[in-house]
Amino acid sequence: MAEHGQAKRGIPPKSDFNAWYPAIVEIAELVDKRYPIKGMDVWRPYGWKAMRCIDNLTHSEMERTDHQEVRFPLLIPEDLLDKENRLVSLLKRAREEGVDPSELRVEEEEAGFKKEVYWVKHAGETELDVPMFLRPTSETAMYTMFPLWIRSHADLPLKTYQIVNTFRYETKQTRSFIRVREIHFFEAHTAHADEECASRQIDEDLEIVGRLMDGMSLPVIISKRPVWDTFPGAWYTIAIDVIMPNGRTLQVASCHHYKDQWAKAFDMTYQDETGQTQYCHQTTYGMSERLLGAVVGMHGDDNGLIFPPKIAPIQVVLMPVAAHKNPAVNETVLDVAEQLRESGLRIKVDDRDLRPGQKYWDWEIKGVPLRLEIGPRDVENGNAFAARRTGGKEPIPLSNIVDSVKQQLDMVQSELSSRSQSHVDECIVKLESLEQEILDGRIYEVPFDGTDADAELLEKTTGLAILGHAMTGYDEDQVCIVSGKTTKRKQHLARMY
Amino acid sequence: MAEHGQAKRGIPPKSDFNAWYPAIVEIAELVDKRYPIKGMDVWRPYGWKAMRCIDNLTHSEMERTDHQEVRFPLLIPEDLLDKENRLVSLLKRAREEGVDPSELRVEEEEAGFKKEVYWVKHAGETELDVPMFLRPTSETAMYTMFPLWIRSHADLPLKTYQIVNTFRYETKQTRSFIRVREIHFFEAHTAHADEECASRQIDEDLEIVGRLMDGMSLPVIISKRPVWDTFPGAWYTIAIDVIMPNGRTLQVASCHHYKDQWAKAFDMTYQDETGQTQYCHQTTYGMSERLLGAVVGMHGDDNGLIFPPKIAPIQVVLMPVAAHKNPAVNETVLDVAEQLRESGLRIKVDDRDLRPGQKYWDWEIKGVPLRLEIGPRDVENGNAFAARRTGGKEPIPLSNIVDSVKQQLDMVQSELSSRSQSHVDECIVKLESLEQEILDGRIYEVPFDGTDADAELLEKTTGLAILGHAMTGYDEDQVCIVSGKTTKRKQHLARMY
Numbered sequence A, B: 001m002a003e004h005g006q007a008k009r010g011i012p013p014k015s016d017f018n019a020w021y022p023a024i025v026e027i028a029e030l031v032d033k034r035y036p037i038k039g040m041d042v043w044r045p046y047g048w049k050a051m052r053c054i055d056n057l058t059h060s061e062m063e064r065t066d067h068q069e070v071r072f073p074l075l076i077p078e079d080l081l082d083k084e085n086r087l088v089s090l091l092k093r094a095r096e097e098g099v100d101p102s103e104l105r106v107e108e109e110e111a112g113f114k115k116e117v118y119w120v121k122h123a124g125e126t127e128l129d130v131p132m133f134l135r136p137t138s139e140t141a142m143y144t145m146f147p148l149w150i151r152s153h154a155d156l157p158l159k160t161y162q163i164v165n166t167f168r169y170e171t172k173q174t175r176s177f178i179r180v181r182e183i184h185f186f187e188a189h190t191a192h193a194d195e196e197c198a199s200r201q202i203d204e205d206l207e208i209v210g211r212l213m214d215g216m217s218l219p220v221i222i223s224k225r226p227v228w229d230t231f232p233g234a235w236y237t238i239a240i241d242v243i244m245p246n247g248r249t250l251q252v253a254s255c256h257h258y259k260d261q262w263a264k265a266f267d268m269t270y271q272d273e274t275g276q277t278q279y280c281h282q283t284t285y286g287m288s289e290r291l292l293g294a295v296v297g298m299h300g301d302d303n304g305l306i307f308p309p310k311i312a313p314i315q316v317v318l319m320p321v322a323a324h325k326n327p328a329v330n331e332t333v334l335d336v337a338e339q340l341r342e343s344g345l346r347i348k349v350d351d352r353d354l355r356p357g358q359k360y361w362d363w364e365i366k367g368v369p370l371r372l373e374i375g376p377r378d379v380e381n382g383n384a385f386a387a388r389r390t391g392g393k394e395p396i397p398l399s400n401i402v403d404s405v406k407q408q409l410d411m412v413q414s415e416l417s418s419r420s421q422s423h424v425d426e427c428i429v430k431l432e433s434l435e436q437e438i439l440d441g442r443i444y445e446v447p448f449d450g451t452d453a454d455a456e457l458l459e460k461t462t463g464l465a466i467l468g469h470a471m472t473g474y475d476e477d478q479v480c481i482v483s484g485k486t487t488k489r490k491q492h493l494a495r496m497y
Helices: A002-009 A017-027 A045-064 A078-096 A101-114 A139-149 A195-215 A261-265 A290-299 A327-342 A356-366 A376-381 A398-427 A452-462 B002-009 B017-027 B045-064 B078-096 B101-114 B139-149 B195-215 B261-265 B290-299 B327-342 B356-365 B376-381 B398-427 B452-462
Strands: A075-077 A118-123 A126-134 A158-167 A182-192 A221-224 A236-243 A248-259 A269-271 A277-279 A281-288 A316-320 A347-349 A370-374 A383-388 A393-397 A428-430 A443-447 A465-470 A490-496 B075-077 B118-123 B126-134 B158-167 B182-192 B221-224 B236-243 B248-259 B269-271 B277-279 B281-288 B316-320 B347-349 B370-374 B383-388 B393-397 B428-430 B443-447 B465-470 B490-496
Touching (some): A017 A290, A045 A158, A045 A182, A078 A126, A078 A139, A139 A182, A139 A261, A195 A248, A221 A490, A248 A290, A281 A290, A316 A327, A376 A383, A383 A398, A393 A398, A398 A428, A452 A490, B045 B158, B045 B182, B075 B078, B139 B158, B139 B182, B195 B248, B195 B281, B236 B398, B236 B465, B248 B290, B281 B290, B316 B356, B327 B398, B376 B383, B398 B428, B452 B465
Parallel strands (some): A428 A443, B316 B370
Antiparallel strands (some): A075 A126, A118 A126, A158 A182, A221 A236, A221 A465, A248 A281, A269 A277, A370 A383, A383 A393, A443 A490, A465 A490, B118 B126, B158 B182, B182 B281, B221 B465, B236 B248, B269 B277, B370 B383, B383 B393
16 A cells, blocks of 8 residues: 555655655655746745744754844845955965964855855846845854944853845755755854853854754764865864765754954954953854755655654644544544644644545655544544554553653654664764775764875775764774874765765 | 933934834844845844744734745746736736726836846856846745646635745835835735635735734724725735824735736636636735834833733843842742743843843833832732833732733733724824815824725825725715715825835
8 A cells, every 4th residue: 555655656765865855855745846946946834834843943942042033134235245355364364374274275265155146236227336145144244243232241142043044056956955045044153252162152052953953863973074174264163964865964054163263354352351352252053954854864764754753844643534433533533633732732633535545645755753543443442543654553542642642752753763873873884994995875984183185085095075073083092094193083984965 | 210211222202203213123122224235124133033923923823724834935037027917918908998997007016016126137157047036025936836736626725825035125215114125024825716715815814914913902994905006916905004103104914805817817727616727816915024113113102112912022021129138039030930931921030230220221111011020028028019011010919920910911911002092093083174284193084985086186185195995984974075975985094104
């Protein structure tokens, strides 16, 4: 029956991930890709609700950690970029003075950024004096205003965030949620008194990441990106990667420590306790709709999506069965629905006049974690019949339905967590030598503590990209695969999205 | 003391509304107007939270009425406008065939619309083959996709909405929330089987409007706009106006019945029960950040904002008083805070080390509806001291604090409703004859059932604009002020924002 439904719905097997993914996002009605601009999909109600559930997790983490939500304009006047250009010059000077070579790369990236924006040069029939661009990210817009808000140490830390759409003129192949041109984006921007305070913010960000990823049952690799993969203008970048089913890594979040580099460019200073003027130190933390892409990719199966209960747009679907045989069936369904709704669960009653099998497929495809059926016999026995999307069915007592349902949902959530952890454990293998054969769909971990030239050699030899130093290194001393030095540092090598 | 605070904060008296309004939106930290693009303000945390509280009211109304939230791309390719142009031609033909003259005006408006959009003609270093514009509203984007989603009568009604930013290249003077270039916008778009079903949707919209305005304590005038003020492409437009303190009306919402006019332009058809192909009938319903502008304008006073409790970003501010004298004070404050928070109220504990008077002013300016003070004597007496932003103070029992606070908030809400109703009642006077002197700050109601030429005469004579036929007419027969015909129809004349 499932196979029949599958064929009917045209879902490719998940083992063919590159066919499955683009098909399922449309079949499950997350997005419609037929909008006539490449890389700008229409969010359908189910997809948008899923994204909003993820956003709500984020909002509650932001509230917990005293971040304040702001909303900046979409358009940025080109002349504000002068300040960014000054930042580039500043980093150039740093290079001339022999400071950290990471800063050398900013200039190129900077140019690249201008190549990726959408320009507004006309309004109505007027050509604008100063061209504007659609935000690719909001540093420039925000850091124009922050100096007006920060006067003294009492104004610090300034912890802000916004959830907005950003725009990139992608020339690479676009993929729903993964690489799009209008991006549903989260960005937190903070300003602090000094480098240490900013570093503690990065720690807090990583704690938040941990909690969010847990909510989505997504195991991640957290790495300090190599110098050449550091965000322009950042001192360092910590990136959070998910391993997709095809073994490619997807960067779903990143945190950047800016030190005082942007503050110097934007004259962002404050009076400290002694009345001295000091530059702020800053961080940013970004995430995007890629989170939904990771959820879709990680958890789905041959029959459709599977949503982790904590972010499922519909957590429980209730189905009356043979309701015509006993009026108590519909009454019981409505009563259970009411109880579950009141307890804060997101539920749906499916009383459509369709064969049960057809309804099953619909909710299977949409990845609803729990299906509850209630028929005449269930009513008599005081039970509902619970079927988990991850497998397993059993009757649960109506007398204690809210707790029982929550228990069932917990079972689905932990099943997804353990499945995705197994996937990661299977994917990651240790690279024992440079001669080792590189297999498709594998991530390689490797003790590495070499120079940039060693890293280049490592990338060339394996044909993979270095994710960076893993935040959790080896417990025991290892030997660096290139330099031969003793090290506890761990790197991952992967094909990246 | 209040006067001192006022002078200190630089709030002009509200009687000088045109000075008060732009000052208070910044002093209360709703927006920052210093962003370097005219008409594009930065939403500060407090302002954004207020807007989100209003949006949440809207979301819950949409959920109650089975609208589904979608999210369409911001950018619209110019060539999609061809279909709108076809609509214009269609309406032209209608004119030639002698149909309702309302349709005659679309063409001009249409041209006007192109004069008001921001254009994206360049991406990176590329000139785009097809220019795109930032949505001024989403008809074109949505109605390109709707035909793909609507096949049969089973797909109807289609009830969608989105809350997004829209863009207008305003050439008039901009004012925060009231006339801006990047607009926080709500738009519902529905498709129905026939004209009647669409008309019922307009009824539902007006019911929703009623509930929302009640939540914001905003009395409104609901009018069917005259032909020349009908939305382009609409059969008719119903507009919802708030009377601001200076007596000018502010349109905060509008509903449009499109009949099958857009559906014909966009080939939006469905198979009815008999297998016949039929055109859909459509409606839209729009609102914007003007709602917040109306709340600010209607309820504020010389000392700052006053938020109606249902949409207040902070509903209750709690203040420990002389906490150093008794450790039970802070404990009690935290316990009360916990109870109020758990009951779903939005609260803030202000334990800053400042003089109480200074704290009062801060929350007075920000319009928090209720202040709760708890000092050593209050703890002893088992009371909290409640001060309403609308005036009035009294002790309330700690033993039943949640209910007591909710009661206090209800008092503030109904006080605001009755104040704003009085304001409206005072503002609206009957125009008894065309010779009557027109006073500043007044809205005139008038029995009117004349022709377009009569209406023009009425507008010219009074120097005011016609809002349209009021949805609630006179109970008794009246005499039309121009034509002398007997009528129950009521019109309002006003200066509009």
